[in-house]
Amino acid sequence: MTISGAIPAVTVATSMHNAAVTLAAAIESVLAQTFGDFEFLILDDGSTDQSRAIAQDYAARDPRIRLIAMPRQGLVPSLNQLFAQARAPLVARFDADDICLPHRLERQTAFLAANPDHGLVASETTFIDADGAPASNPPVHRPHDHGAILAELEHGPILCHSAVMVRTDLVRDAGGYRAVYLHAEDYDLWLRLAGRTRMANLPECLLAYRITPGQVSTRHVVTQARNAAIAWLAHRARQQTGQDPTASLATLPEIDALDAVFGAGSAAYVRQRMIDRLIYAPDRLAGEAWPVLAGHIADVGAQPRLWRAALRMLRAGRPLRAAQAAATLLRHAA
Structure with missing residues (x-):
């Protein structure tokens, strides 16, 4: 666990809007990580449900959690604010309706430590439905090494946004997410980072990605x-x-x-x-x-x-x- 005042190794960055149904399970999955040297930034983007109260309750019990309460501004400004406030040299993106598998932070920090020429690492994912049960979606087999990612970068899905860990300064130096590419802001960022660093997907499933009828990609x-x-x-x-x-x-x-x-x-x-x-x-x-x-x-x-x-x-x-x-x-x- 991060000592109060010390710079953590990882910032887990989550933007949420009306995520009360799934938020507790998502937070619990981060707190259950085998790697504990992190801060957990949760930005509430103008929720009108109980999301903020849920996050406040967890923050009161675990000093690693910091709630940022904002009026509604949208995902791209929220993500950029999370990167601006991140204290760690690494940021693990994570959506409030997904589940981090227990070794996610451990595996990804170890990979980036062992591969300093890589600025970003994601992973394979599994899928869950709205109730958290295994979903029937066919598996997505993503390219793993940098060369394979570049070869398939024109067409996705290449990197799962919610499973990405990236070097903080790399995103800041690239200018962060761009609102002009709304709903494809992550893909635009990966394309810009492709000219600056090497990227990888770990072959291990480290995230359970929730499939719901009303999600952005639908x-x-x-x-x-x-x-x-x-x-x-x-x-x-x-x-x-x-x-x-x-x-x-x-x-x-x-x-x-x-x-x-x-x-x-x-x-x-x-x-x-x-x-x-x-x-x-x-x-x-x-x-x-x-x-x-x-x-x-x-x-x-x-x-x-x-x-x-x-x-x-x-x-x-x-x-x-x-x-x-x-x-x-x-x-x-x-």
């Missing part, structure tokens, strides 16, 4: 897919020119404007990445992603998988959009 999947694809374009621009065209932007360009920012073919690339992610989400394709689908059909023509997507929209009870998709496919048939 509710905001269209925006997340779009922003992740643009983050990759920015990454490639940095590699090729040393400049990031989005570095000073308050909002990302609309898709149709991307060719002017990144070069010819950029808009088509983003549409391709988005449809790859959304192809089995007929309600999304029929709703907010419809312009993307229509544009993608114009880009690539009447591919068989796009006909199948139209059929899925029909089966999902979206006959008008299915008919519009079919008409668009016919117009662009070879």
Whole structure:
């Protein structure tokens, strides 16, 4: 356990908003770590449930826990504030609905101590459902060494955000998380860190990741897919020119404007990445992603998988959009 006033080896950094249902189990999993030299920063991002009271109760019992109470500001400012207030040279990111397995901090600190050329390490994960029981999601097999991560960095999932331990100064020097890449802020950060350090995933499962119907990757999947694809374009621009065209932007360009920012073919690339992610989400394709689908059909023509997507929209009870998709496919048939 960290001695009061001493600099801890690790800062566990958690931002929460209305996490009362899962928070106690998440905190208990951190307090049960085999590695005890940590501080635990919990930032309450304007919760309206009992989250703050739960965190306060734990903080009163364990001096390693420090609660930061804030009005609602959103995830990206919350994460940046956690990194600003972290006292340790290492930060272990952790979400308030997940579970740290007992050896997580021990394994990750040992790896970074033994590999000073690495600035970031995550791990394999297992999955739990809303009740904490094992989830039926198929396992995700992530690349483990730096070379394999770089080879697959264009497409995810590569690093589980909630399982990442990273050197604190590395994130600060990179400018932290960027709000312009909302819902893909972690992926944007990994891409920027890829040019600064080596990264790894430990082959051991060190985190139980909770799958719930209302999580960000479900509710905001269209925006997340779009922003992740643009983050990759920015990454490639940095590699090729040393400049990031989005570095000073308050909002990302609309898709149709991307060719002017990144070069010819950029808009088509983003549409391709988005449809790859959304192809089995007929309600999304029929709703907010419809312009993307229509544009993608114009880009690539009447591919068989796009006909199948139209059929899925029909089966999902979206006959008008299915008919519009079919008409668009016919117009662009070879």
